[in-house]
Amino acid sequence: MxxxxxxxxxxxxxxxxxxxxxxxxxxxxxxxxxxxxxxxxxxxxxxxxxxxxxxxxxxxxxxxxxxxxxxxxxxxxxxxxxxxxxxxxxxxxxxxxxxxxxxxxxxxxxxxxxxxxxxxxxxxxxxxxxxxxxxxxxxxxxxxxxxxxxxxxxxxxxxxxxxxxxxxxxxxxxxxxxxxxxxxxxxxxxxxxxxxxxxxxxxxxxxxxxxxxxxDADHIPGVDSPAGEEETSPRKTLEQEKEFDFLPIDLKRTWREGAVGRERTEAAQDKSWALGDLVFKYSSRVSGEITIDERTGEAQLLGELQFTFIMVLTMMNFSCLQQWKRLLELILTCRRAILEREAFMSEVLRLLLRQLERCDDVEGGLFEIDGDEGGHFLRNLLTKIKRSVDEVIPKGTESMVKTELDKLEAWVKEEYDWELRRESIVRRGMLQLEDGEQIEMEMEDNDADEETGEYAPMVVDLGEHNNVSEEEQDEEDEASDLEDMRY
Incomplete structure (x- = not known):
C-alpha cells in the first residue's frame, strides 16, 4: 500500500x-x-x-x-x-x-x-x-x-x-x-x-x-443457577451476557382489549389489527404526540426480520429462528393489510424471496435445522397469503403485493415444487397400496381449513337465563331451595 x-x-x-x-x-x-x-x-x-x-x-x-x-x-x-x-x-x-x-x-x-x-x-x-x-x-x-x-x-x-x-x-x-x-x-x-x-x-x-x-430460553429450576454456586468463568459470562429484546408478538392474542364475539374471531383469522398495533407502538412521534410516522414502525419489523435471518444464516441462533417465524406468521396471515399497507407487505415478500435464495447457506439447510416442521411451516403461510391476495385484490388490478408474490410463487415452484394455489392441491382422497388395498388419506392440518376436528364449530346452549350473571343465578337457586323447604 x-x-x-x-x-x-x-x-x-x-x-x-x-x-x-x-x-x-x-x-x-x-x-x-x-x-x-x-x-x-x-x-x-x-x-x-x-x-x-x-x-x-x-x-x-x-x-x-x-x-x-x-x-x-x-x-x-x-x-x-x-x-x-x-x-x-x-x-x-x-x-x-x-x-x-x-x-x-x-x-x-x-x-x-x-x-x-x-x-x-x-x-x-x-x-x-x-x-x-x-x-x-x-x-x-x-x-x-x-x-x-x-x-x-x-x-x-x-x-x-x-x-x-x-x-x-x-x-x-x-x-x-x-x-x-x-x-x-x-x-x-x-x-x-x-x-x-x-x-x-x-x-x-x-x-x-x-x-x-x-x-425462548429453557429455564430449569435448580439447574440454571444452582444454589450456592458462583460462576466466574469469563466464557460462561460471554454466553449469558446477551439477551435479545425482540418485538413482543403474541400470536395467541391478536385482538384489541375488550373485543368479543365476531370482532375477536375475525382478528384471530386476519391479524391486521395486531400488526397495526405493533407498528403504532414502535413508530416515532413527530411534533410531540400529534403525528405518528408509521413508516418507522414498519422499518422496525423489516429490520428485525433481516436481523433474525442473518443470525440464523451465520450463527445458527435458535431464538432468532423462532422470532423470524413469529414475524412471518404475523405478517403473512394479514388480509386488510394487503391493501392498507401495500408498500410494507410488498417489501416483506421481496425480502423473503432474497432470504430464501440464500437459505441453503445455513449449515445443514434452513428447513432441516427447524426439526419436524421444516419447510411445511413456510409453505403453509405462503398458501394462506396467496389465497388472501387472490380474494382481496380483484383480477386485473395492479398491485405491488401481487407482483412480488408472483415472483416468490414462481421461485418456490421451481426450487421446491411448492404449489400455492389451494384448488390445485388434493387435500383428501383414496390411495392404492402395492397389494391393491385402498385407504383414505387426508392432508395434515386439514382440520383448520375444513372446520373439522378441534376446529369444528361448537353450539352452546345459553339457556333461558343467558343475561343473568352467575352470582344472580346462585342467589335465585338458593331462594328456590328455601321455598321448597317451606313446603
Missing part, C-alpha cells in the same frame, strides 16, 4: 490462532498463520464472527458499519426514518479486534487505557507491511473454487478472481445490501443493547450463538 494513499476500510485481527473459523457477511473460511485481517471493506453493514471450530463450538460475532452511520436503515426506496447517532468520526476506518484467549473471542481495543491506544497506533503503523506481505484478505461477498485453492491475500489469485467473476461478486454484494438495508443503530441497540465503542469511536454490537430472548 503506497504510504501516500489513505488506507481502505480494514479490520485487523491480530493474534488470531490458525484454523479459526472466520466469517464476514456471506463468506466463511478457516484462518491461516499469515492471516491478519480483511481489507477493502465496502460501505454498509457487516457482520464478522469467529468460532474455535467450524461446527460444534460457540460462535461470537459483531455488527459494525462502514461509512456514515447516520444515513442507514432507509432501504432502497428511502421510506424509513432513522435518527442520527451522534457525531461521526473522520478518522480512517481501521477496526482492530484482538483475540482474547480467556473468552476465545475478539475484543475491541478501547480508548479507556493508554496501553490500548498505544497498541492501536502500533498496529496501524504496521498496516502497510501487512499489506505488502499478503497478510490481509481482500473482502469478497462470495468465494469461488479458484479463490479457495489459494491462500488469502495472494495477489495472483485476487487478479484472476477479479477477471473471472466480477459480475458474480457484484451480485453477491447486492444480495447482502438487500438483506441488511433496513438495519439501523436504533434497531440493533433495541434488540442487542448498547454497543461497545473502540479506540476510534466505532460502535459494534456483540452477539453470540448462545444469545437468546427470555421467551
Amino acid at each position: 503506497p504510504p501516500s494513499h489513505q488506507p481502505s476500510p480494514t479490520v485487523l485481527l491480530p493474534q488470531l490462532p490458525p484454523k479459526t473459523l472466520v466469517g464476514i457477511d456471506l463468506v466463511a473460511f478457516s484462518s491461516t498463520a499469515n492471516f491478519h485481517g480483511i481489507r477493502d471493506l465496502p460501505g454498509g453493514w457487516h457482520f464478522l464472527y469467529t468460532g474455535t471450530t467450524e461446527s460444534f463450538s460457540l460462535r461470537c460475532g459483531a455488527w459494525f458499519y462502514v461509512g456514515d452511520i447516520s444515513t442507514v436503515g432507509k432501504g432502497d426506496n428511502q421510506t424509513a426514518l432513522v435518527v442520527a447517532q451522534g457525531q461521526q468520526t473522520l478518522a480512517p476506518e481501521i477496526y482492530i479486534w484482538k483475540w482474547n484467549t480467556d473468552i476465545e473471542s475478539l475484543s475491541s481495543l478501547t480508548g479507556d487505557s493508554d496501553s490500548d491506544r498505544q497498541e492501536a497506533m502500533r498496529y496501524k503503523a504496521n498496516l502497510g507491511a501487512l499489506w505488502q506481505s499478503g497478510g490481509l484478505f481482500r473482502y469478497r461477498s462470495r468465494v469461488s473454487p479458484a479463490m479457495l485453492s489459494n491462500k488469502p491475500g495472494s495477489a495472483p489469485a485476487e487478479t484472476r478472481q477479479a477477471e473471472e467473476d466480477e459480475e458474480t461478486e457484484e451480485d453477491g454484494r447486492r444480495d447482502w445490501r438487500q438483506l441488511t438495508d433496513r438495519l439501523s443503530p436504533e434497531i440493533l441497540s433495541r434488540i442487542i443493547g448498547e454497543p461497545e465503542v473502540d479506540v476510534d469511536g466505532h460502535p459494534r454490537w456483540m452477539v453470540t450463538s448462545a444469545s437468546t430472548a427470555n421467551r
Whole structure:
C-alpha cells in the first residue's frame, strides 16, 4: 500500500490462532498463520464472527458499519426514518479486534487505557507491511473454487478472481445490501443493547450463538443457577451476557382489549389489527404526540426480520429462528393489510424471496435445522397469503403485493415444487397400496381449513337465563331451595 494513499476500510485481527473459523457477511473460511485481517471493506453493514471450530463450538460475532452511520436503515426506496447517532468520526476506518484467549473471542481495543491506544497506533503503523506481505484478505461477498485453492491475500489469485467473476461478486454484494438495508443503530441497540465503542469511536454490537430472548430460553429450576454456586468463568459470562429484546408478538392474542364475539374471531383469522398495533407502538412521534410516522414502525419489523435471518444464516441462533417465524406468521396471515399497507407487505415478500435464495447457506439447510416442521411451516403461510391476495385484490388490478408474490410463487415452484394455489392441491382422497388395498388419506392440518376436528364449530346452549350473571343465578337457586323447604 503506497504510504501516500489513505488506507481502505480494514479490520485487523491480530493474534488470531490458525484454523479459526472466520466469517464476514456471506463468506466463511478457516484462518491461516499469515492471516491478519480483511481489507477493502465496502460501505454498509457487516457482520464478522469467529468460532474455535467450524461446527460444534460457540460462535461470537459483531455488527459494525462502514461509512456514515447516520444515513442507514432507509432501504432502497428511502421510506424509513432513522435518527442520527451522534457525531461521526473522520478518522480512517481501521477496526482492530484482538483475540482474547480467556473468552476465545475478539475484543475491541478501547480508548479507556493508554496501553490500548498505544497498541492501536502500533498496529496501524504496521498496516502497510501487512499489506505488502499478503497478510490481509481482500473482502469478497462470495468465494469461488479458484479463490479457495489459494491462500488469502495472494495477489495472483485476487487478479484472476477479479477477471473471472466480477459480475458474480457484484451480485453477491447486492444480495447482502438487500438483506441488511433496513438495519439501523436504533434497531440493533433495541434488540442487542448498547454497543461497545473502540479506540476510534466505532460502535459494534456483540452477539453470540448462545444469545437468546427470555421467551425462548429453557429455564430449569435448580439447574440454571444452582444454589450456592458462583460462576466466574469469563466464557460462561460471554454466553449469558446477551439477551435479545425482540418485538413482543403474541400470536395467541391478536385482538384489541375488550373485543368479543365476531370482532375477536375475525382478528384471530386476519391479524391486521395486531400488526397495526405493533407498528403504532414502535413508530416515532413527530411534533410531540400529534403525528405518528408509521413508516418507522414498519422499518422496525423489516429490520428485525433481516436481523433474525442473518443470525440464523451465520450463527445458527435458535431464538432468532423462532422470532423470524413469529414475524412471518404475523405478517403473512394479514388480509386488510394487503391493501392498507401495500408498500410494507410488498417489501416483506421481496425480502423473503432474497432470504430464501440464500437459505441453503445455513449449515445443514434452513428447513432441516427447524426439526419436524421444516419447510411445511413456510409453505403453509405462503398458501394462506396467496389465497388472501387472490380474494382481496380483484383480477386485473395492479398491485405491488401481487407482483412480488408472483415472483416468490414462481421461485418456490421451481426450487421446491411448492404449489400455492389451494384448488390445485388434493387435500383428501383414496390411495392404492402395492397389494391393491385402498385407504383414505387426508392432508395434515386439514382440520383448520375444513372446520373439522378441534376446529369444528361448537353450539352452546345459553339457556333461558343467558343475561343473568352467575352470582344472580346462585342467589335465585338458593331462594328456590328455601321455598321448597317451606313446603
